[in-house]
Amino acid sequence: MLSRTADHLFWMARYIERAENTARMLDANLQTVLLPQSPDAITRTWRALLGISELEPRFLTLHARITPEAILDFMVRDPSNPSSIHACLRAARENARAVRGTLTAEVWETLNTTWLELQGHAKAKRYEQHSTEFLEWVKFRSHQSRGVMFGTMLKDEAFHFARIGTFLERADNTARILDVKFFEYARAREEGLDTPAESVSDRQQREFYHWAAVLRSLSAFEIFRKVYKDLITPARVAELLMLRADMPRSLLASMNEVLSNLEAVRKDSAAETERRAGLLNAELHYGRIDDFLVRGLHEYLSAFLERVNDLGERISRDYLVPLNPHAA
Amino acid sequence: MHLIMPPAAMPSLPLSAWAGPYDEMYESTDLYRSVRAHYGALANWIREQSANVMQAKREEADLLFRRVGITFAVHGDDSGTERLIPFDVIPRIIPASEWRQLENGLRQRVGALNRFIHDIYHDKHIIRAGVIPAEQVYCNEQYRPEMDGINVPGGVYAHIAGIDVVRADAGEFYVLEDNLRVPSGVSYMLENRKMMMRLFPELFALHRVAPVAHYPDRLLDNLRAVAPHDTHDPSVVLLTPGMYNSAYFEHAFLAEQMGIELVEGQDLFVEDETVFMRTTRGPRHVDVIYRRVDDDFLDSLVFRSDSALGVPGLLSVYRAGRVTLANAIGTGVADDKSIYPYVPDMIRFYLGEEAILKNVPTYVCRKEEDLKHTLANLPELVIKETHGAGGYGMLIGPKASKAELATFRDRILANPAGYIAQPTLALSACPTYVDSGIAPRHIDLRPFVLSGKDIGMVPGGLTRVALREGSLVVNSSQGGGTKDTWVLEDG
Numbered sequence: 001m002l003s004r005t006a007d008h009l010f011w012m013a014r015y016i017e018r019a020e021n022t023a024r025m026l027d028a029n030l031q032t033v034l035l036p037q038s039p040d041a042i043t044r045t046w047r048a049l050l051g052i053s054e055l056e057p058r059f060l061t062l063h064a065r066i067t068p069e070a071i072l073d074f075m076v077r078d079p080s081n082p083s084s085i086h087a088c089l090r091a092a093r094e095n096a097r098a099v100r101g102t103l104t105a106e107v108w109e110t111l112n113t114t115w116l117e118l119q120g121h122a123k124a125k126r127y128e129q130h131s132t133e134f135l136e137w138v139k140f141r142s143h144q145s146r147g148v149m150f151g152t153m154l155k156d157e158a159f160h161f162a163r164i165g166t167f168l169e170r171a172d173n174t175a176r177i178l179d180v181k182f183f184e185y186a187r188a189r190e191e192g193l194d195t196p197a198e199s200v201s202d203r204q205q206r207e208f209y210h211w212a213a214v215l216r217s218l219s220a221f222e223i224f225r226k227v228y229k230d231l232i233t234p235a236r237v238a239e240l241l242m243l244r245a246d247m248p249r250s251l252l253a254s255m256n257e258v259l260s261n262l263e264a265v266r267k268d269s270a271a272e273t274e275r276r277a278g279l280l281n282a283e284l285h286y287g288r289i290d291d292f293l294v295r296g297l298h299e300y301l302s303a304f305l306e307r308v309n310d311l312g313e314r315i316s317r318d319y320l321v322p323l324n325p326h327a328a
Numbered sequence: 329m330h331l332i333m334p335p336a337a338m339p340s341l342p343l344s345a346w347a348g349p350y351d352e353m354y355e356s357t358d359l360y361r362s363v364r365a366h367y368g369a370l371a372n373w374i375r376e377q378s379a380n381v382m383q384a385k386r387e388e389a390d391l392l393f394r395r396v397g398i399t400f401a402v403h404g405d406d407s408g409t410e411r412l413i414p415f416d417v418i419p420r421i422i423p424a425s426e427w428r429q430l431e432n433g434l435r436q437r438v439g440a441l442n443r444f445i446h447d448i449y450h451d452k453h454i455i456r457a458g459v460i461p462a463e464q465v466y467c468n469e470q471y472r473p474e475m476d477g478i479n480v481p482g483g484v485y486a487h488i489a490g491i492d493v494v495r496a497d498a499g500e501f502y503v504l505e506d507n508l509r510v511p512s513g514v515s516y517m518l519e520n521r522k523m524m525m526r527l528f529p530e531l532f533a534l535h536r537v538a539p540v541a542h543y544p545d546r547l548l549d550n551l552r553a554v555a556p557h558d559t560h561d562p563s564v565v566l567l568t569p570g571m572y573n574s575a576y577f578e579h580a581f582l583a584e585q586m587g588i589e590l591v592e593g594q595d596l597f598v599e600d601e602t603v604f605m606r607t608t609r610g611p612r613h614v615d616v617i618y619r620r621v622d623d624d625f626l627d628s629l630v631f632r633s634d635s636a637l638g639v640p641g642l643l644s645v646y647r648a649g650r651v652t653l654a655n656a657i658g659t660g661v662a663d664d665k666s667i668y669p670y671v672p673d674m675i676r677f678y679l680g681e682e683a684i685l686k687n688v689p690t691y692v693c694r695k696e697e698d699l700k701h702t703l704a705n706l707p708e709l710v711i712k713e714t715h716g717a718g719g720y721g722m723l724i725g726p727k728a729s730k731a732e733l734a735t736f737r738d739r740i741l742a743n744p745a746g747y748i749a750q751p752t753l754a755l756s757a758c759p760t761y762v763d764s765g766i767a768p769r770h771i772d773l774r775p776f777v778l779s780g781k782d783i784g785m786v787p788g789g790l791t792r793v794a795l796r797e798g799s800l801v802v803n804s805s806q807g808g809g810t811k812d813t814w815v816l817e818d819g
Contacts, residue, residue, distance in 0.1 A: 003606045004595050097397065098571045101584035105396075112397045157608060267609065319608045 005099045006161040007320035012095035012111070013149075013165030019088035020142035021173040023135040025049055026075055028217030030131060033068070035209055044184070046071050052180045053083045069128070076127045076134075085127075085138055089118050092145075104152040107145070114141040160261040164315060167261070171254035172308050174218060178241055179301040181214045185234060211237050218249045238297060239289040251304065252284040258311070270318040273311065280307055349754040350499045351768060352420060366423040366816055369534045374418070374759075374766070382417070385527050386761065389415050392526070398519055398577055414809035415520060416760045417527065420771060420791040421535075427787055427815045430493065430501060430775065433685030434785065436675060438489045438777045441506060441662050443678040445485040449475045449658065459677050460670050468667070469715065470660030472623065474630060478647055480656050481554040482780065487618075487654035488547070489777040490514075493685070493789075495756035502686045502753065504772065506671070508663040509655060510620050513790040514776045515578035518543060518585075520812040521788075536817040538787035543776070544585035547618075550780025551586075554652050555615045562615035565589045565605065567596070569621050569637045579620050593621070598641030603651045616652045623657050654780075665748050666692060666714040688753060694745040702740065702749040706733050709749040711740065724800060726752055755800055758811070760793055770794045772802050773813065787815035 029049050033042045046066050050056040055074075058081065063070040078084045082091075093115040100108045117137075121127060127134040146166065153159045185207070211232045215221040220240060227244070228236050242251045259281045262274050292300050353371065354361040363371040390412065393399070399410035422430070447454050448465050455462045465471055490511025492504040521540055525532055548564065555562030568579035570592050583590035595605050596614065604611040619626065625635040627642040645651045661667065669690040672683040691698035691709075702709060706725055713721040723736045740747045757768035775789030791811040792802035802808040 001608055002589055002591060002595050003608055004592065005589075006608050094571075097576075097580075099590075100397070101580040101590045108397065109395050113395055116394060161608075265608065 008095040010165035013162040014169040015092035017169040023138035167257035255281040273314040350756040352758040419812040472658030475658040485656040496753040506663040508659040548586040553781040564616040567619040691749040
């Protein structure tokens, strides 16, 4: 297929996934800030959300203070923020429009309808008054987009490049959420040492809600219960969201999909890219969570994000925007 | 049970004001007018529909067109607003006998036009015979000396021709304009039909409407037939200027319907006298390019050097006969308004036949006596720029103010060769939904004639309607809408 077409499909899928993840993070935070806590803690929670997408500097050039309203505006409606739901759904639709001939009518109409409905929601300021409902809508439009691709598209290269986009983006997003949430947890622990006033049971309760929010934001709360039938601990959360192949949003599950779809479009000149994806995948597949924790989760996740980024660039070069092979 | 339309909601036509043009639906314009036979079933059906139901159907059509994305991006608007071309739910009907006459006339005309283009880039018989003055051809901006002596497969230049036809007087067909470069609008012909079948399936049970949905099939068949020689399984692509072009929807739609790649200039490159496209599996060879990019932008090495829409080096491959362009380069010389008056002569010259379809009488201002006539009768005439398109640069004499007439007089005198004049035609009118109900509005017709294997067309075309009361301009850029076009089968 045309390289440019593959490129549009790859980015179309990435942007849909990114919109969904933005919605998930916002939703988790809206739930978290409902818990009794100090105003400082609430601000920190919101700041952490900006940190996940490395957006705090940009946010602060536009808004004087971190307030839930300003964050919602920035992450939902602001077209200048590349991670905002508006920007993602628009980019997904524009990429789809550029290759609408390659998509089934259902896929195109799903993305186009999503974009048209979003404009209606934005006009009605739905995301302010009914934020949870609105964020649910974003998630379900993403489910629907993926479903209609899976259910109607020929399983050819077009499909594989879209899948690679979806799961590379998901691996990136899950890793970012974990990184930030583990960082927050570690800091809270350190601060806790200085405030012996907090009883053990208070701390346990606080930590429970912290991890429950993380799990919920990745649709993993019920799955955790089913898999472990035990207390929520940081190590188990990390294991579930990094190393379980059967947990749909885990790093391993995402990398499995990236790898199998890369194999489906295999060519000799892209062997190094496939090798790197395979290596990353094998580390997660055969790794033990204790080893990751001993080596330091933050170090691992930072390196993971860099390697996912490297994969994206390599796939681009190999397939999507190849240099003119004949250019002087 | 049928809903009976209350008298108050009956279409109220400004009958007295409507004495002039041919009405597609009614025999006469008096109060007791009778419906033409081929509109009988439709007229009865319309009478039985309630205003509410029709309103709901029109809204449904709007919604569907938006969802499918048959829209124009409004230039320079960043908010994502897109515009629809208004769609009218009352179809335009052509009976089989009239269509046969049109079809024969179009086939004859396009055949002669292709012969003409071949001739002027080869032996120039028609010029040497004195039928068309040499300067009309060679001094034309659309004449491409690069094409001189180049042979194209099958001698076909205008593979896709959009011939604009109107009815005037007592219903006679006239050709208003030949579009032989990159005519657009066929996707509306196809989508309008799909929409009508979805909204009003019962109407198709009442009428034997000839289908048009096989157009992309015929187009592909013709494109494959004109591939360079010795190509066993030709690779055909559609070249678009990109998604911000106003006809982008049509480009994507046709490529999808034909199952061919939709490419932009950046996707193609030239190497070893061959055109390749960049794919995920490496370079792939291209044989036929259905290009929707104008001549000027096709090859920055030959034509406009600032064009990023084309493929540098394309013309050299084309001249070597190793790729086919549809339409060919240099067809514009035959659809220019200054060549138009000679089409009946071409038909006589190449085919030895009289033209089946009439031309609108045309005064060519570069001729002295025509210029004189034009200037003396300016308020009754329509003045067009010879290179104008899209309904711009026109003067409609009877509707023009004194000041406008004076300005045009000066412009014509300054450059007579730039203008032609035609009598104001009373274009036929067809009942159309407007804000106040149903009222007659002027229409035209653009059938799409395909040449390659043979010359043919699907029964129908794009009917455009001037939605503003009394307006004669049907172009979508000037407030025009579209209708489904039904050719009825006999029996």
